[in-house]
Amino acid sequence: MNPPIHPTRRTVVTALAVASTVALPAWPGTAHAADNTVDSPVLDPHPATEPSGTHVRDVGGTNVVFQYGAVLPAFDGWRTHEPTREYLSLDKRWRFRFDPGNKGLGEGWQSPRFDDTSWGRIDVPSAWDLLGTPGFASETAPFGKGTAFTDGYAWYRTTVDIPGSWRARHVRIAFLAAGYSAEVWLDGTYLGKHEGANSPFALPAAKALRPGARQTIAVRVFRRASYTDYTASSPQPVTDDHEIPYKPVDYWPYAGLTRSVWVEAVPPVTVAKLLVSGADGRLEARAVVENHGSSDFEGFLTLDPGPGSRARPTVVEARIAARSAGVVRVSVPVPRAPRWSPAAPHTHTARATLTAAKPGGPRVDTLSTRYGVRDLSVADAQLRLNGKALFLKGLNWHEETGAHGRAMTPGEYDRELGHIKAVGANFIRNCVYNRHPYVYDWADEHGVLVMDDIDTMWLNTAQEKLQTERYGLARALALTMAWNQHNHPSVILWGLQNESEIDPEGAPVYRAWLADMKAAVKAVDLTARPVTWASNTSNDPAFDLADVIGFNEYFGYFYGKDADLGPTLDAVHAKYPGKPILITENGTWSEAGTHGPSTTQGTEEWQAACFTAHWDQVAARSAFVAGFTYWVLKDYKQRAGYNQDHNGISVMGLLTFAEERPKLVHEAFRKAANPRP
Structure with a gap:
């Protein structure tokens, strides 16, 4: 039996000749609205294609991701400060004002001369949802009140003293996240716009930078309303075909500068990104080097695989033409490096060092990255790590707390993620957005x-x-996911979509869309990680494109019976005998503290029994089922038009939302034995 389809819960590589360097692309100073778009307080206008200009270029045989006319850089500046670079943190109190009438741009709120002394204050990072919403984490507080339901535009302003020594530096402003979209000005000069609430971006600042001066940074953030009236008996959704997601979804769309922001100054010849792959006893590295200067660079690059690798540094020549980006390739044997695995998560730190003139000469720039040596493969309907078949005992989870929304503190991350280890899970699905x-x-x-x-x-x-043929935001999100998370040994699967529509007449469109995103991640991933997605059906017409078949199932809850899962898995395996299957979601709900028969919906007993019934059917088929991912770790906030009587809290978790109190299903999940320990 196949579950019904229902709403629950062009080539990517630019055709360029292979060369050792490519010229840095020009970037327009302004984005122009597409035809037939309407600028209003509700919907934000869009350019003809997604505003960051995300694309791939072949640079000496390595596919490199570009945004805003530059290589998409590493974002380790939030925690790791390279000795050759300078950083100015902007994590502090900013001036802040909502702009419900969308008048700020016309009144010059982006200008350094604008007087913002009457504005309020807001912490960066934070979500403006928590700025003024009493009872946000409470199940009994009234739904639809406070800044959690303030949508449209809001402005952020701050000043920064740019050191005079930065005159010869390449400077960028880095944002780890801005929800949903953000436009950035430096001293009134427009730097660019980013769309996508959960992916980092960096804007080159050269055209507006005044070293030795105090400069004003202004950011206009936009969030689309989910509904025209959140408390209406039949709320009317607000949609935008260009945005992703384009309509209300059942997780909370936190707004504002929700993650760290900083200004970073790097040398004019700089290692923008270090891609590494540790497998088969070798460390393969690609150092993506930008030369923003007017002279060609000739020097050397030293790659140190780190002391834990038990291998020696390797030195190679590095030649980068002026105003170009190039890739320096290094291969280092690491046969004695300890492998990374869940049981023994050995990580190493690789460091690339650019030097001028000769090895050991003047240091130009450095960039380090963490990595792990591990072999990942798919064969005979199994997902294998270091040659051993895996079974993923997994959890979906949302990145939020009642106190800080999506702007979580390190302590909150440790506590939330600690719950995952406490129940014996070895796998998390970052549903349905990139994490910090x-x-x-x-x-x-x-x-x-x-x-x-x-x-x-x-x-x-x-x-x-629209996304495949013209706008390209889905492709951009896929590219930046694979580029940004490339070096992490823990990341073993790329997920492309969740429960999107498969119209029988539109199946060719659906397949083309998935193929486009798959090509994007495959283009930049040196490790060839498997691709999957969370389909809303076990009869997906594009499963032949997946490396691992993934689907969400809610037998016994939304449709069918619990016992239907096993026969469904057998049918999928019979159709795709060589592909592993992953249950990307399954779950039910319970009212915390509500007890009764395991056959009564909403009781903790029912929720636990449903999990066990599904787990047992999956575990019995571990020869071809790669894992089971429960929905969800913790009750979570959403404003999708239901659960209003719980203040928008969905009660499907192992734990409650605010108190993080375990329900009976928490113990049932903890006791579930992994068939491939």
Whole structure:
């Protein structure tokens, strides 16, 4: 039996000749609205294609991701400060004002001369949802009140003293996240716009930079309303075909500058990104070097694989033409390096050092990255790590707390992620957006496997077609996911979409959309990680494109009976006998503290019994089922038009939302034995 389809919960590589360097692309100073768009307080206008200009270029045989006319750089500046670079943190109190009438741009709120002394204050990072919403974490507080329901535009302003020594530096402003979209000005000069609430971006600042002066940074953030009236008996959704997601979804769309922001100054010849792959006893590295200067660079690059690798540094020549980006390739044997695995999560730190003139000469720039040596493969319907078949005992989870929303503190991450280890899970699915870099580092260090996801949830055929053929935001999100998380050994699966529409007449559109995103991640991933997605059906017409078949199932809850899962898995395996199967979601709900028969919906007993019934059917088929991912770790906030009587809290978790109190299903999950320990 196949579950019904229902809403629950062009080539990517630019055709360029292979060369050792490519010229840095020009970047327009302004984005122009597409035809037939309407600028209003509700919907934000869009350019003809997604505003960051994300694309891939072949640079000497390595595919490199560009945004805003520059290589998409590493974002380790939030925690790791390279000795050759300078950093100015902007994590502090900013001036802040909502702009419900969308008048700020016309009144010059981006100008350094604008007087913002009457504005309020807000912490960066934070979500403006928590700025003024009493009872946000409470199940009994009234729904639809406070800044959690303030949508449209809001402005952030701050000043920064730019050192005079930065005159010869390449300077960028880095944001780990801005929800949903953000436009940035430096002293009134427009730097660019970013779209996508959960992916980092960096804007080159050269055209507006005044070293030795105090400069004003202004950011206009936009969030689309989910509904025209959140408390109406039949709320009317607000949609935008260009946005991802384009309509209300059942997780909370936190708004504002929700993660760290900083200004970073790097040398004019700089290692923008270090891609590494540790497998088969070798460390393969690609150092992506930008030369922003007017002279060609000739020097050397030293790659140190780190003391724990038991291998020696390797030196190679590095030649980068002026105003170009190049890739320096290094291969280092690491046969004695300890491998990374969940049982023994050995990580190493590789460092690339550029020197001028000769090896050991003047240091120009450095960039380090963490990595792990491990072999990942798919064969004979199994997902294998270091040659051993895996079974993923997994949890979906949302990145939020009642106190800080999506702007979580390190302590909150440690507590939330600690729950995952406490119940014996070895796998998390980052449903349905990229997480803070802290999460991937934590997973590397704690041996927890990761399926990374992007925001492509609940698209319909029209949006799939728009994204593939014209707008390109889905492709950009897929590219940046694979580029940003590339070096993390814990990341073993790329997720492409969640429960998007598969119209029988639109199946070719759906397949083309998935193929486009798959090509994107495959283009930049040196490790060839498997690709999957969370389909809303076990009869997906594109499963032949997946490396691992993934689908969400809610037998016995939304449709069918619990016992239907086993025969469904057998049918999928019979159709695709060589592909592993992953249950990307399954779960039910319970009212915490509500007890009764295991056959009564809403009781903790029913929720636990449903989990056990599904787990047992999956575990019995571990020869071809790679894992089971429960929905969800903790009750979570959403404003999708239901659960209003719980203040928008969905009660499907192992734990409650605010108190994080375990329900009976928590113990049932903990006791579930992994068939491949």
